[in-house]
Amino acid sequence: MAEKQHPVPAYGLAARDQSGLVSPFNFSRRETGETDVKFKVLYCGICHSDLHMLKNEWGSSTYPIVPGHEIVGQVTEVGSKVEKYRVGDRVGVGCMVGSCRSCNNCSQSIENYCPKMIQTYGGTYHDGTPTYGGYSDVMVCDEHFVVRVPDSLPLDVAAPLLCAGITLYSPLKFYGLDKPGLHVGIVGLGGLGHVGVKFAKAMGVKVTVISTSPGKKQEAIERHGADAFLVSLDQEQMKAAMGTMDGIIDTVSAVHPIMPLIGLLKTQGKLVLVGAPEKPLELPVFPLLMGRKIVGGSCIGGMKETQEMLDFAAKHNITADIEVISADYVNTAMERLAKNDVKYRFVIDVANTMQAP
């Protein structure tokens, strides 16, 4: 039983079934092992993936689920072999808490592509017990999967960087879309998209936001710093922009046509998908061939890169735009998130509102 599985009592919010409604949940965390870091959770961002998992939209959910993989807090205990962190440090945990640590991917610091990567919640840890995420008051995590949150970044606005931030930072670098003077499109202006605009601008890239909602134009340009805004349902605008982009990062997880996006790319352009629609999309092959274009994917980033991303964000003053909520607002927040009614990430004030009664 979750409460007795481990020695350290923990309290959080869990869903018990695919209604996805969360409610108070008593469980437990493991003893702080030699390489573990234990921290008091102060804030946890709500990622759209949390909603997909709560409602079992990907078919892989087992209940109870305690979501949350944008976790920040303060270290309260470190294991005897921990070198990187001390009590009192400001730290974060993102989407992974474990991997095999020995395959090609792990040795190249891309633990996110390790076939045995363990997710922060909804996964199974090395000791066979289920992993529970950051909608909870305490976390115990191997130091390898903990990052330091730079002092200049407030914890609440830094939390979403642990998933949304790295999810955009990694492909901008990997696919070479981080060079000054390039033109990159970002599809979707939500949790991922708004952070993507900020990172790309900081890299010196010209950014066009591509969206179905004309109402987002002002925000995109005036608040987030995008250079231009393209309404994807407007044929004329799309036609005028054909062949103008070196790359596009597509954050949209609903099923949508990618042919118009491929048309926006210059020859040798790259369309990178970071949202994952659960049904296949249609890939028109002619434009891919005629322009030597690629369609690729990307999934979060490795631990080294996640730290690098946070340090870059601190240097360039990049934080998420958030709405801080209390623990008892989470279900309402989920309903609003389903309608994209948030600018642009909910963050749960765990320290002040999530306590065992």
Place this chain on the structure above:
Amino acid sequence: MANKSPETEHPHKAFGWAARDNSGVLSPFNFSRRENGHEDVTIKIHFCGICHSDLHSLKNEWGFSRYPMVPGHEIVGIVTKSGSNVSKFKEGDRVGVGVMVGSCKSCDYCNQDLENYCPQMVFTYNATYIDGTRTYGGYSDMIVVDQRFVVRFPDSMPFDAGAPLLCAGVTVYSPMKYYGMTEAGKHLGIVGLGGLGHVAVKIGKAFGLKVTVISRSSDKEIEAVERLGADAFLLSSDPLKIKAGFGTMDYIIDTVSAVHSLAPLLALLKPNGKLITLGLPDKPLELPIFPLVLGRKLVGGSDIGGMKETQEMLDFCAKHGITADVEVIPIDKVNVAMDRLAKSDVRYRFVIDVANSMSK
């Protein structure tokens, strides 16, 4: 004034075989070639390979065919005349012409030896040349081509078996270089064992790769492994074999033009693997996104190669003794060959013996 006919629009008489409509059936065709300009080379055609694209174009499967059409873009022959600005070629030289005969020569792509991506690139056949006349391909006795679009044919390379390299060869060589598929010891999967696929096996082995042929036809296994030198064969119609191959390949070259799902191919790739698609299906393909995202995999395209790269490919193949496996036919068997090609009944390219069988 009436438009000039194909026979009269240019000063030099030429003879070839053309289709007049989308039945795609070819028959004798009298037409003409332009005067050999300062930059041009006139070539007496000896052999011309039959590319599967010729069949697609003849039957207007892609929707942009115009008739009469003289196909053929795997052309080899001997120079009979060279223009005053031509220093690379002289009379008697063995040369080849591939898929392009023109480009703007001044854009960024042309300046980077990527004429194949020039927005004004002109195809060897079924296109409009800079003088406004239609281009006619290599199923003909002679052709006049701008020197930039002519390659020198290595002395050691036989004409007939080398001709298909001008399209099939560069079509696989170019993406192998661009997408970094040349690291010895890495594992390349090749889907489809036809004109493109069989050349890809040979070039892949020359790069020191481990090569697995992926095919629906079990009877291709012996060919693939014993004759062409592939290291392994994976029967794609066997779900157990596919499953056993999951996550084992660094790259896959997909040469299949029929519509098919990319899901099993993506699953065969290791994380960070690359699937390069070279076939031209007439409808979009189904692309599952989860495997792309979770494994940082990519699907890329490629279209022939630039002229510099085409020459580089020919020289590479000559060095490694690589030619296509061909069935040489006389021109009057071309319609039968097309029927057989539609059923993939050829090992692995038909090549028309133009010099010996094409006369008025």
